[in-house]
Amino acid sequence: MEKKAIHFGGGNIGRGFVAEFLHTAGFEVVFVDVMDSIITALQDTKSYQVTEVSDEGESTKTITNYRAINSKTHESDVIHEISTASIVTCAVGPNILKFIAPVIAKGIDARTDATPLAVIACENAIGATDTLHHFIKENTAPGRLGSMPDRARFANSAIDRIVPGQAPDSGLNVRIEKFYEWAVESTPFGEFGHPEIPAIHWVGNLEPYIERKLFTVNTGHATAAYHGYNAGKKTIAEALQDSRIRNIVRDVLQETASLIIDKHEISAAEQQEYVETIITRISNPYLEDTVERVGRAPMRKVSRKERFIGPAAQLAERGGKFESLIGSLEMALRFQNVEGDEESVELAKILKENAPADAAIRLTGLDRDHPLFPHVVQVVDGVQSEAK
Numbered sequence: 001m002e003k004k005a006i007h008f009g010g011g012n013i014g015r016g017f018v019a020e021f022l023h024t025a026g027f028e029v030v031f032v033d034v035m036d037s038i039i040t041a042l043q044d045t046k047s048y049q050v051t052e053v054s055d056e057g058e059s060t061k062t063i064t065n066y067r068a069i070n071s072k073t074h075e076s077d078v079i080h081e082i083s084t085a086s087i088v089t090c091a092v093g094p095n096i097l098k099f100i101a102p103v104i105a106k107g108i109d110a111r112t113d114a115t116p117l118a119v120i121a122c123e124n125a126i127g128a129t130d131t132l133h134h135f136i137k138e139n140t141a142p143g144r145l146g147s148m149p150d151r152a153r154f155a156n157s158a159i160d161r162i163v164p165g166q167a168p169d170s171g172l173n174v175r176i177e178k179f180y181e182w183a184v185e186s187t188p189f190g191e192f193g194h195p196e197i198p199a200i201h202w203v204g205n206l207e208p209y210i211e212r213k214l215f216t217v218n219t220g221h222a223t224a225a226y227h228g229y230n231a232g233k234k235t236i237a238e239a240l241q242d243s244r245i246r247n248i249v250r251d252v253l254q255e256t257a258s259l260i261i262d263k264h265e266i267s268a269a270e271q272q273e274y275v276e277t278i279i280t281r282i283s284n285p286y287l288e289d290t291v292e293r294v295g296r297a298p299m300r301k302v303s304r305k306e307r308f309i310g311p312a313a314q315l316a317e318r319g320g321k322f323e324s325l326i327g328s329l330e331m332a333l334r335f336q337n338v339e340g341d342e343e344s345v346e347l348a349k350i351l352k353e354n355a356p357a358d359a360a361i362r363l364t365g366l367d368r369d370h371p372l373f374p375h376v377v378q379v380v381d382g383v384q385s386e387a388k
């Protein structure tokens, strides 16, 4: 079989991370997207550049050997490509997984190769591949479910590289940070072995990696974004130049560190070093990452398993400290009616139309009897009262 990868989502992380490393690993990459402008640009341009930016200067790689298909208009082509590929990846956003599942299900169903397809969702979410797998099963005939492991194997991943929004005149080129980490479960591949992709760190148990990443990088990032947004800052780097916000980010990361150290086999010293690396990374002034991009989709970010409620709920259950996380939640709830962000409009509506406890349940998914619940209701109440 040809060494071919199908990647859903030709956006920032798709072009700047996943495709780059698939290309380096020798795969032909077939991008699948629904945005005409991205598909046309990928079809008309034979190469694009990924530039790593840091205080050590810039370094550029050229990406070639790709094609692009619009799944809105050429679904059968996408099905054929999946049926003859080695790997399917995606970076479309966790809320989009249900929309890409039907075509992936059809592609998997059409496979005849002896080696199963490797499916790896590259989203910022715990168990994103499991979520995609669930939707794929819902789109597969019941009689074909039992034999699906012969046709596809599903591995969760933790993906880390900051790819900010790109300048309007940058075309397909992407400016990104130098740092990256891509951890993927190895166990689902069983006797077939995992695909050969040198950039991937294959792990038996992903939970420590994804929790450490989401509850350090993304919790810290989102804290800077929401506090920064409410303080009138434009970029994450600018927010972190403000010593008040920087100290809040540190406090939040101390709270999540206590959970990570307590729960996983990660020492205090190792976590401290990780936190310092993350603060340096998110402070990178060369990335020009806006508070609106990092704060995007606030309803997803305040949900049950995500970067604030996820760790705060676990800390509350263990008798730990979570006040700074709740402070970030409050700032997230004030990220309302932001231009171009549908969830921020929906958030404002929910806060306007519901009593505090009902809004808290709808937004965070916490049970009423959870020890964190009264603290969340108090914050919701405060944000609602200010708006009156």
Ligand SMILES: NC(=O)c1ccc[n+]([C@@H]2O[C@H](COP(=O)([O-])OP(=O)(O)OC[C@H]3O[C@@H](n4cnc5c(N)ncnc54)[C@H](O)[C@@H]3O)[C@@H](O)[C@H]2O)c1
Residues within 6 Å of the ligand: 008, 009, 010, 011, 012, 013, 014, 032, 033, 034, 035, 038, 071, 091, 092, 093, 094, 096, 099, 100, 122, 123, 124, 159, 160, 161, 162, 163, 164
């Ligand atoms: N940007 C980062 O720093 C970063 C880092 C790690 C992980 N991630 C995660 O990667 C995912 C994508 O983030 P991004 O920053 O690249 O966003 P993005 O908006 O730049 O890219 C998303 C792409 O998905 C495409 N898309 C939307 N619906 C689709 C569909 N039905 N089928 C195919 N394509 C579709 C969009 O057109 C867009 O090109 C998110 O889950 C994000 O959390 C982002």
Ligand SMILES: O=P(O)(O)OC[C@@H](O)[C@@H](O)[C@H](O)[C@H](O)CO
Residues within 6 Å of the ligand: 124, 159, 160, 161, 162, 163, 217, 218, 221, 222, 293, 294, 295, 296, 297
């Ligand atoms: O992509 P989101 O919306 O889940 O989160 C925004 C940023 O925090 C995120 O994209 C980071 O840049 C990335 O997770 C770094 O690895």
